[in-house]
Amino acid sequence: MTGARSTPRGAAMESAAGAAHGTAHEVTLRVFRGGPEGGALVDYQVPVETGMVVLDAIHWVQGHQAPDLAVRWNCKAAKCGSCSAEVNGKPALMCKSRLDHMPAGEPIVVRPMKTFPVVKDLVTDVRWNYQVNQRIKPFTPRSGAEWKWYQHDIDRVQEFRKCIECFLCQDVCHVLRSHELKHEFAGPRFFVRIAGLEMHPIDDADRLGYLKDNAGIGLCNITKCCSEVCPESITITDNAIIPLKERVVDKYYDPLKIVWRKMTGGDKKI
């Protein structure tokens, strides 16, 4: 769209100050530029400072070479989950991707998340996630419950509530990424959210039918890619998805437990 793209300028001049410290060098940032109709990788030469992350480099390009380079970001501290992208092919937060952890001398390739439609450059349309969230039955406190519980009652739920909604788990999940089953699968982010609600000490709603029939939890074949990519280190598969799968199995597929519940009249949440 602009001349600045094909002929990056200014980099050498800007890095001169850094070079005086003897630490500065340059890195090639190879960034996807384009929109829904397609695009191309464009190279930018960026001066490197100590401790710099990919998002800093993107900002440098924006501030000096391509003011229209589209990128989402807010906190720059891995707390808001806005700057998700694929760095050298790996889904990551750009604000946590240190340049000095990348292979030296090679270009750093930055692409938008693959699972979601590209709006422009590194920005994707993630609205689908918000639609899924809206379908989940909200927190429903048990009537007459005492608002008192202990730290050990909520440790496991607090893990789920660390989620910053970066949607990297959604991006990496095969069911969404390769099989494109957005219409029948909620994705790891929302299993984490549901687990947080289901395991809340006084929540009383039943989301197991939704998990089985609408959220498609059965489609997850526990490859744990989501857990690996989570910047908050939430053990998504082991702590959220597997326990939810077990609850669904107990309720809908375990004949002994079904008979037992009928005999005792108990359908209590675990």
Add this chain to the structure above:
Amino acid sequence: MEKYEIHEHDVIVIGAGGAGLRAAIEASSNGASVGLVCKSLLGKAHTVMAEGGVAAALAHVDPQDSWQTHFRDTMKGGSFVNHWRMAQIHAQEAPARVHELEQWGALFDRTQDGRILQRAFGGHTYKRLAHVGDRTGLEMIRTLQDRGVHQGLQVYMECTITRLFLDGGRIAGALGYWRDTGKFVLFRAKAVVLATGGIGKAFKITSNSWEYTGDGQGLAYDAGAELIDMEFVQFHPTGMVWPPGVMGLLVTEGVRGEGGVLRNSVGERFMWKYLPEARRNEYAADEDEARRWLDAAVEARQTEDRRPPELSTRDNVARAIYTEVREGRGSPHGGAFLDIAYLPADRVKKKLPSMYHQFLELADVDITQQPMEVGPTMHYLMGGVRVDPDTAAATVPGLFAAGEVAAGLHGANRLGGNSLSDLIVFGRRAGMGAALHARGMTSALQISDAEIEAGMRDVLAPFERPSGESPFEVQRALQQCMSDYVGIFRTEADLETALRTLVELKQRAERVRVEGTRVFNPGWHLAHDLRNMLIVSEAVTRSALMRKESRGAHSRLDHTAMNEAFGKVNHCAKRAGAEMSVEPTPLPEMPDDLKVLFEAPKEMAK
């Protein structure tokens, strides 16, 4: 005229952080049709960055706490230029708002007897901050977000509002554009709630995100509303100082609340030197007492020991660190050492998990083993839109404001933890006020085509210019100017230099050119945001010039003492034609039944 989308609501809330979400929920509960407009995706607002906690006198850990003590701490922290009524409402209502969050699904850390846990923070007499480790803001925003989306709010994400419209002096709507397409959208509304946060991006070193460009203050100013207390800019004492890319990033006050100790390059625990004489007896006398206080805090025991000096108010700690560095006792990268490594690693990781990861991943520092390096970072604006304490109404009918964009609660300096409580207390009141106002508006409001067209033309102008510099260059110059001349310590000469520079920058901002298309174009977005940043920068500078004293976060090297006459006024910035006028206006006087709370020094000593 270019085609645009139209949406109609009783109430439009601009900004979807804690205050905006809480306002939208309340307006909707009061029967209003509500549109919630935000610049980012939902749930990404600056509230997610709040770490330490939400201040409320629940008295779960220190049973002596009460709203009166919280009120007193807030007024003292603000050097008594706060609006007393806001501070009263805030202290009285914060506990109910925190319990309400819990009823909506928030999971705060617990006391041993199963209630909401509270931690110590600067300037608070008692342990008062309900928290979730060091990610309290995230918990709050997610709770409100999930509550809101099930309540029928219409959320308009990634939409920037550029102008408010009036009909006969009353709010009639707002113009905005979609960030992803660049197309315009008109919101017709009977009331507008501003919940747009602060102005940090006008400064070079700041803890604030890209969104903090003074939008609400700018929109209100353009609409004729009053901005007060703009000289009071909070520099948080502990931002990261290294590596360069993260300079300014916040290090939660929770580190000090959990026992973090500040030392200079010669190993001196310097905060004792900087305690104001009047408040010295609120703090531990020596290292032993500070340690006993901490041990009691860790074991959740009551104690007669007083809190460590690091828990002085933010303005004071920021000046202390700045002074230590200036006098040559700074850390290698120009800050102070903040040490929590002397505590068990497990406890540090449990109570400060995101600080642990932030330093490990971004600075190669393991805070369970080594001290952090920290220094002041522009963090918060105490000033903003003047509001009525009970309804959050601005001085323009139909306009409301809550959270950081509003002024009055915090006076000259905000206490940590009082921001999150501000959001939910006054967010709720703004939502109520706006819904009530909308209900009372029966006649149809008109917005003229000419005004809409002028609004759109204005925003598109940078595309039309055949040449001009990049808006990023102007922003860098503005940030340099504000950090150099309107920082922690101010002088008349510096402030005058800033004013002259701002005039030039305003001209440069009017000549910037943007390239590319209207589809998600950050350069274009910034070209418009610059306008608001320049308005607020001018208001901050002019108000700072007028306040010839040092009070709270406003420190004048040429007027170092507090001056009683200035303690009776707020400075009020307002649009007067094309110029900005700044005038002192009388501070509302506290009624006698509240004044009594400040007349018992013996009780206050503890």
